[in-house]
Amino acid sequence: NAGVTQTPKFQVLKTGQSMTLQCAQDMNHNSMYWYRQDPGMGLRLIYYSASEGTTDKGEVPNGYNVSRLNKREFSLRLESAAPSQTSVYFCASREDRLNNSPLHFGNGTRLTVT
């Protein structure tokens, strides 16, 4: 039972490079999320997908795009990386956005942009 799987675990980019963070869940959850975690600031929502076929902006969406490829997979793309995007990125899923179900998190991608 893998839960939420994120790849890669670590990545170093130069300013201006692009990359895609991959996320997959095997719990048949409807809702999926991308967060970034920075020291002292807690987790901040980048984008979320309430259900397959829908995506919505969170509180810090600038510089990012997402794709809900199917019910299992939700990817995050940085088109032109900036040093301000240095962070730890977490993908999460939950049974449904509209109930009390908990978030299930992956183990994160540590991204450094130089």
Place this chain on the structure above:
Amino acid sequence: KNQVEQSPQSLIILEGKNCTLQCNYTVSPFSNLRWYKQDTGRGPVSLTIMTFSENTKSNGRYTATLDADTKQSSLHITASQLSDSASYICVVQGANDYKLSFGAGTTVTVRA
């Protein structure tokens, strides 16, 4: 201003001792409050959920309390163990928009 404030930012305790973490929120109307534990290098994992009608809930050595009138919650760790060293995050869900608001977390270090 963040709608969920946690204190202290960090604390150090000796193995076997107890500690209490605080979470104050302004989210209204409120649906539920959940505490997560995040080990270093891992994603957060849910410890317990408190809904409006609940005052106290235990999960092993972890006990959460909720005072919905004062919008305060606490997480009490009893007889701490080295494995309790982690960051503890308070997350509040709104009742109307279902939005999740995160606290910045409290980092607990348990020393032998």
